[in-house]
Amino acid sequence: MEETQNPESGQTQQVIETPRENVSFAPTGIKQKSKSGVKTFLGIFILIIFVVGGFLIFKDNGQKSSEANPTPEVGGVSVDNNPSPSPTDAPVDKTKIVISIENGTGTVGDAAYLRDILKVAGYSVFKVGNAKTSDNVTTIVTYSSSLNESVKTEITTKLNALYKEVSVANSSTQTDDVLIITGQKKGATPKPSATPKPSVSPSPSPSTSPSPSPTATQ
Numbered sequence: 001m002e003e004t005q006n007p008e009s010g011q012t013q014q015v016i017e018t019p020r021e022n023v024s025f026a027p028t029g030i031k032q033k034s035k036s037g038v039k040t041f042l043g044i045f046i047l048i049i050f051v052v053g054g055f056l057i058f059k060d061n062g063q064k065s066s067e068a069n070p071t072p073e074v075g076g077v078s079v080d081n082n083p084s085p086s087p088t089d090a091p092v093d094k095t096k097i098v099i100s101i102e103n104g105t106g107t108v109g110d111a112a113y114l115r116d117i118l119k120v121a122g123y124s125v126f127k128v129g130n131a132k133t134s135d136n137v138t139t140i141v142t143y144s145s146s147l148n149e150s151v152k153t154e155i156t157t158k159l160n161a162l163y164k165e166v167s168v169a170n171s172s173t174q175t176d177d178v179l180i181i182t183g184q185k186k187g188a189t190p191k192p193s194a195t196p197k198p199s200v201s202p203s204p205s206p207s208t209s210p211s212p213s214p215t216a217t218q
Contacts, residue, residue, distance in 0.1 A: 092148045097177045099155075100127040104181040106134030114182060117158065131181045139163040139183035145172040155180075162186065 099118060103111040111128045118126070139159055143152050152168075155178060159166045164184050 092151055094122040094151070095124045097123055097147070097151060098125045098127070099123055099178040099180065100129075100176040102129050102131035102179070102181045104131040104133060104136030104139070104183055110182045114162070114180065117162070118155070121154065121158065127176065136181060136183040138165040138167050140167045140169070140181045142169045142171050142174060142179045144174050144177045145170050147177050151177075164188075 099115075101111040101114050111130075115126045115128055139162075141156065141159055143155075156166065156168055159180070162185055163182070164186055166183075
């Protein structure tokens with residue numbers, strides 16, 4: 001409270017002063033800018049977390065897939081466990097393969113026996129006959145050069161399981177896909193060769209000498 005003197009009346013007047021409040025105003029623009037900066041920082045931080053997390057997940061899956069199918073090395077050379085099939089691995093229509101079987105032992109039914117076994121394996125076109133010789137020990141199989149390797153391997157394996165000896169050859173001029181001349185089966189005894197019978201020479205017949213005629217006595 002302050003006292004003031006009025007110059008006109010000469011009286012002293014009391015003036016009541018109203019206390020003033022100190023109000024400070026923070027800059028509104030600064031607060032808004034600080035809030036916007038915080039939101040931007042949080043967005044960038046969240047984006048970084050997603051990027052790093054996705055990279056780690058992708059990397060982990062790649063390592064698991066490489067560990068599940070490891071590529072072995074033999075002598076420093078990588079070996080593929082799942083090689084791409086070669087042209088010779090393509091399926092073969094066995095019903096179109098012509099197989100000629102000749103009996104080379106002289107034993108009745110040898111050629112038909114082998115034919116029935118190959119029928120079970122899926123082959124169906126056969127020519128059956130007799131070979132020029134009938135005392136073969138070795139089974140001879142001749143393949144056409146154009147025949148699929150898987151067929152050659154399969155037939156050769158079956159022959160080796162049945163016969164004592166198997167000889168394999170390839171021909172570029174053979175008309176049939178397979179020509180087999182049978183030999184001795186495993187466990188079979190060699191066919192005995194026929195021995196010539198000894199010739200019997202006729203014994204000489206005894207000769208009769210004439211008896212002397214009696215002389216007349218005189």
